[in-house]
Amino acid sequence: MSRTLESAPPAPPSPSRPSPAVYRRRRIVVFTALAIVLGLLIGGGVYTTSALGAPIPAAAPAVDDPDPIASEPQAVVQPGFGTWAVGAVGFDGLMSAGGQDTPMAMASIAKVVTTLVILDEHPIPEGEGGPDIAYTDADVDIYWDMVAQNGSVAPVVPGSTLSLKESLEAMLLPSGNNYSISLANWAFGSVDAYVERARGWLADHGLDQTTIVDTSGLSLDDVSTAADLVRLGEIALENPTLAEIVATRSVDIPELGPLENSNKLLGTHGIDGIKTGTTDDAANLLFSADVAVGDSSVTLVGVVLGGDTHALVRSAVADLVDSIGPGFHEVDALEAGRPLAAWATPWGETATGRAQEGASVVVWSDTPVDVAVDVSSLRTADEGDEVGTATVTAGSEVIEVPIVLDAGIHDPGAWWRLSNPGGLDHGVAADPPAARPTPAG
Structure with a gap:
């Protein structure tokens, strides 16, 4: 008995290899995407590190210098002789x-x-x-x-x-x-x-x-x-x-x-x-x-x-003493707790510098009493910290009164730092802009 042999079905055509040009385009896309991802990861880390490590801005004080105090000149009964x-x-x-x-x-x-x-x-x-x-x-x-x-x-x-x-x-x-x-x-x-x-x-x-x-x-x-x-x-x-x-x-x-x-x-x-x-x-x-x-x-x-006589001298001395004495008076130059400076931070904290103690002076006649406030900018400080000096001057007498904070000024934390890059004090660049190399291209 004879068999009839059937021929096998034809094999599927093998896929064609991409052309070299297509391969290069694909490689460029992959590596570009990878570079973008790596850049975002690396750049984000650099920004985060920079933001978290940069100094916070210093809050400048608003100073309240008390006005000078002066009384009217004292009239003196002068001797009129000698x-x-x-x-x-x-x-x-x-x-x-x-x-x-x-x-x-x-x-x-x-x-x-x-x-x-x-x-x-x-x-x-x-x-x-x-x-x-x-x-x-x-x-x-x-x-x-x-x-x-x-x-x-x-x-x-x-x-x-x-x-x-x-x-x-x-x-x-x-x-x-x-x-x-x-x-x-x-x-x-x-x-x-x-x-x-x-x-x-x-x-x-x-x-x-x-x-x-x-x-x-x-x-x-x-x-x-x-x-x-x-x-x-x-x-x-x-x-x-x-x-x-x-x-x-x-x-x-x-x-x-x-x-x-x-x-x-x-x-x-x-x-x-x-x-x-x-x-x-x-x-x-x-x-x-x-x-x-x-x-x-x-x-x-x-x-x-x-x-001319001791009686005349005694009368003149009595008039001098009686007219000069009332010219001395006590001036309350500062009250304890008086606000002298205030600070407000960009992240919303406020504090006031107050006189730690009062100061009074005895002055003669129209001698002026002046208060000079010396404080500086603050980044952080605790409540009760001494942050400056109020100097009371009356003639040759000088009294220095400490100025203390009535509230603390604290670090704003990581979230404020990361969300306020423009508000951070990054310091002075290592190279000023004019000295940086110009990119090629």
């Missing part, structure tokens, strides 16, 4: 003056210099009388010599012994010229030695317009200016022994009896010192006075030289 000057302890300059640089005979005000020079050599501890001094017939001779010259004297007893403090009381209260000489001889060996020491003391204290030729001021060549004598009075009040003596109306020394202070203004108009002076032609008074200012007080130191 020369005068009035200052105040702790205040620069003079409150009132007339002819303050004109040299005038100071008379027994010179005994203030004598006292200070002696106490420099022999200081008296507080509450004590100092060394004992024996008085002899030689001191009695000095007494009678001063009487012959029509100088003021205090009694002296041969064979008596007084403490240094008692001896100074006899010199200062009744203005005993004889005790000024006896004390100079005791302390320095002679009047000439004292005068040499006194001139050095004056130079050391900058009293260049004051001349000393003796211990008592009896000579008209013992001269000074009102400005110098105000400074001398301030130095005198710094010495506790001298300040106590000149504020005393009278003492009773057993060997000498009662001694009265020649300053008849003591205890009136707040006056508590310092020394009278009398020449053949004029009366002088170097004075100190305490005037109340709020809860405190101010010590005035002044002098009037060249009055």
Whole structure:
């Protein structure tokens, strides 16, 4: 039996290979897409790193400087004769003056210099009388010599012994010229030695317009200016022994009896010192006075030289003190908590810088009180941080008050940084634009 053989179906045609041009196009598309994806991944990472690491912008302060404070000028009742000057302890300059640089005979005000020079050599501890001094017939001779010259004297007893403090009381209260000489001889060996020491003391204290030729001021060549004598009075009040003596109306020394202070203004108009002076032609008074200012007080130191009588000088001094005193006043320059600066950040936080404490000053007349605020820009800070200083200035007095934040300024966080690329402070580029290379093409 025969078989009929059938032929196999034809095989499917094999796919044709792409042409080289098609292959190149496909490769370009693939690698371009890959590059775009990689670029997005890499670029996003660079941006994220840059945004999260860049400094946040600094918030600039809005400053509120208080306006200067000044009162009306104080009217002063001036003497209208001689020369005068009035200052105040702790205040620069003079409150009132007339002819303050004109040299005038100071008379027994010179005994203030004598006292200070002696106490420099022999200081008296507080509450004590100092060394004992024996008085002899030689001191009695000095007494009678001063009487012959029509100088003021205090009694002296041969064979008596007084403490240094008692001896100074006899010199200062009744203005005993004889005790000024006896004390100079005791302390320095002679009047000439004292005068040499006194001139050095004056130079050391900058009293260049004051001349000393003796211990008592009896000579008209013992001269000074009102400005110098105000400074001398301030130095005198710094010495506790001298300040106590000149504020005393009278003492009773057993060997000498009662001694009265020649300053008849003591205890009136707040006056508590310092020394009278009398020449053949004029009366002088170097004075100190305490005037109340709020809860405190101010010590005035002044002098009037060249009055016809002590009564006239006393009246002039009383008018000066009474008219100058009310010119001192307390100014509340800052209140605690007063807002002085404010900060607002681009991400919505705000904080205020406030005075940590109050500040008040006592000023004279129309002396201006100024407050200067010094703060800077802030990036972050905590509540209570000190962020600046408010400087209160009134004449020579300066008070610095810290400024503190009443709220914190915090980092805005990652989301604000990523969503506000234009608000970040990226710093200065490593290369300025002009120095960057120009791309080829």
